[in-house]
Amino acid sequence: MARLQLEDLQLARGGQTVLEHLDGRFMDGAITALIGANGAGKSTLIQAMMGMLRPVAGKVHCEVPKERRAWLPQQLALDLTFPMSVEELIMTGSWPSHGAFTGYCAAHYRRGREIMARLGISHLAHRPLGELSGGQRQRALLGRTLMQEAELLLLDEPFANVDVETVDVLMNVLREMADNGATLIVVLHDMEQLSRLADDVLILSGGHGRWASPESLLERYAGQPPKAPRLPLTFPDTFHAGTA
Numbered sequence: 001m002a003r004l005q006l007e008d009l010q011l012a013r014g015g016q017t018v019l020e021h022l023d024g025r026f027m028d029g030a031i032t033a034l035i036g037a038n039g040a041g042k043s044t045l046i047q048a049m050m051g052m053l054r055p056v057a058g059k060v061h062c063e064v065p066k067e068r069r070a071w072l073p074q075q076l077a078l079d080l081t082f083p084m085s086v087e088e089l090i091m092t093g094s095w096p097s098h099g100a101f102t103g104y105c106a107a108h109y110r111r112g113r114e115i116m117a118r119l120g121i122s123h124l125a126h127r128p129l130g131e132l133s134g135g136q137r138q139r140a141l142l143g144r145t146l147m148q149e150a151e152l153l154l155l156d157e158p159f160a161n162v163d164v165e166t167v168d169v170l171m172n173v174l175r176e177m178a179d180n181g182a183t184l185i186v187v188l189h190d191m192e193q194l195s196r197l198a199d200d201v202l203i204l205s206g207g208h209g210r211w212a213s214p215e216s217l218l219e220r221y222a223g224q225p226p227k228a229p230r231l232p233l234t235f236p237d238t239f240h241a242g243t244a
């Protein structure tokens with residue numbers, strides 16, 4: 001089953017085409033790595049998949065209800081000076097389905113506590129967001145999507161500026177979400193993270209998308225020095241490993 005599909009999609013920013021003839025299916029229960037150089041169109045595609053950017057042509061078919069779609073933007077794009085605690089942030093995950101002004105019931109608070117325990121941030125429940133480290137912040141943001149019971153989760157570089165222990169926690173939680181049937185799409189730049197997490201890969205390059213298996217990508221770039229595991233910034237047009 002694939003509740004998210006792209007059909008001959010064309011997307012533009014500022015009147016310029018960014019991506020065209022993009023096809024593919026994102027399988028339920030799978031984690032897809034979205035990769036490509038800076039400016040390749042990853043954020044543009046994410047916005048289209050979230051229903052925030054109208055395609056120039058083609059379609060994004062998404063059967064996941066809007067209240068179950070979540071987007072975790074790059075940390076740099078977030079204004080976390082808003083006076084809110086970790087627990088308060090996590091509880092807002094119930095807003096899309098229960099509304100912002102209906103208040104929380106005991107079950108919401110119980111679930112919030114379970115989520116904080118799962119993410120190892122119970123001790124930070126009352127800490128303001130502005131006083132968190134990058135890793136703590138990312139755990140709290142993922143906690144919000146767990147509260148939302150997201151079935152489609154798009155994450156833009158979730159492991160950037162995050163400590164190794166947090167990377168492990170986040171990866172385990174993401175895998176659990178996928179095992180429970182959620183569709184996950186993760187913008188990644190790191191080969192090691194891709195090999196640990198991805199079931200499938202969508203490469204954006206030169207205005208087009210190509211699908212690949214993680215294995216084929218790793219095989220192709222196996223000779224890279226281990227201390228420089230970042231993915232290459234360009235992908236040759238001849239690279240067509242795998243299809244949607």
Ligand SMILES: Nc1ncnc2c1ncn2[C@@H]1O[C@H](COP(=O)(O)OP(=O)(O)OP(=O)(O)O)[C@@H](O)[C@H]1O
Pocket residue numbers: 013014018036037038039040041042043044045
């Ligand atoms: N609001 C905008 N108006 C005009 N052009 C834009 C706008 N946002 C992005 N672009 C352009 O669209 C193209 C794709 O940008 P996008 O942000 O989707 O790339 P990206 O792959 O997410 O890059 P990065 O890895 O740097 O985050 C780029 O050429 C960018 O300059």
